[in-house]
Amino acid sequence: xxxxxxxxxxxxxxxxxxxxxxxxxxxxxxxxxxxxxxxxxxxxxxxxxxxxxxxxxxxxxxxxxxxxxxxxxxxxxxxxxxxxxxxxxxxxxxxxxxxxxxxxxxxxxxxx
Amino acid sequence: xxxxxxxxxxxxxxxxxxxxxxxxxxxxxxxxxxxxxxxxxxxxxxxxxxxxxxxxxxxxxxxxxxxxxxxxxxxxxxxxxxxxxxxxxxxxxxxxxxxxxxxxxxxxxxxxxxxxxx
Numbered sequence: 001x002x003x004x005x006x007x008x009x010x011x012x013x014x015x016x017x018x019x020x021x022x023x024x025x026x027x028x029x030x031x032x033x034x035x036x037x038x039x040x041x042x043x044x045x046x047x048x049x050x051x052x053x054x055x056x057x058x059x060x061x062x063x064x065x066x067x068x069x070x071x072x073x074x075x076x077x078x079x080x081x082x083x084x085x086x087x088x089x090x091x092x093x094x095x096x097x098x099x100x101x102x103x104x105x106x107x108x109x110x111x112x
Numbered sequence: 113x114x115x116x117x118x119x120x121x122x123x124x125x126x127x128x129x130x131x132x133x134x135x136x137x138x139x140x141x142x143x144x145x146x147x148x149x150x151x152x153x154x155x156x157x158x159x160x161x162x163x164x165x166x167x168x169x170x171x172x173x174x175x176x177x178x179x180x181x182x183x184x185x186x187x188x189x190x191x192x193x194x195x196x197x198x199x200x201x202x203x204x205x206x207x208x209x210x211x212x213x214x215x216x217x218x219x220x221x222x223x224x225x226x227x228x229x230x
Contacts, residue, residue, distance in 0.1 A: 034219075036221075041203065041224060041226065042223060042224060043116075043118075043205045043206075043207070043221030043222050043223055043224050044156070044205075044207075044221045045221065046218055046219065046220070049218070087155070087156075100146060100158065100207065100219055101158055102148075102155045102156040102157075102158070103155060104155050105155050
């Protein structure tokens with residue numbers, strides 16, 4: 001499974017756009033990139049998933065360059081409630097199914 | 113949307129007792145569920161993969177005789193912490209994948225169960 005590297009923490013202010021980059025240099029051809037958000041004492045919540053180029057949904061955008069060795073989660077106009085830990089995961093099919101291994105994650109702190 | 117529910121959300125037990133945590137997929141069938149453990153300020157650590165109708169697959173370093181996993185139906189997996197000790201106190205989280213594709217099927221996580229062993 002591809003290992004991921006993210007910044008340990010980031011600070012931002014309300015209303016700003018936040019970009020969190022994840023490195024996954026040994027991503028495999030059939031691997032997808034998925035981002036999750038976790039609040040304290042809660043299970044992670046799916047944010048967005050992509051394979052290449054750009055994916056956008058109602059809460060975020062995901063940018064993936066052509067070599068797919070990194071990806072950037074973009075959160076537009078963050079609010080205080082976006083303070084959470086964000087995990088980048090990379091994985092694909094294996095004999096056990098999509099085994100989800102979490103890296104350290106990025107702790108985002110949004111200030112007023 | 114799909115919901116995965118865990119029960120209980122909090123449990124306190126005495127050292128040496130066993131505790132069972134349930135994970136249910138409420139509106140979809142899940143042939144595979146995953147169990148994680150998370151200590152304060154740390155990431156989720158995958159403990160095991162629970163497969164409906166067969167034995168669970170444990171990650172290296174996880175004692176299968178201590179953390180018993182049963183996946184008896186397509187909507188229920190249980191984790192039993194046997195002979196619990198204070199060091200087993202942690203936040204336990206399950207997840208289930210909706211959809212047949214192991215690559216893109218979305219994972220849904222339970223709310224987590226906080227175990228405190230006295």
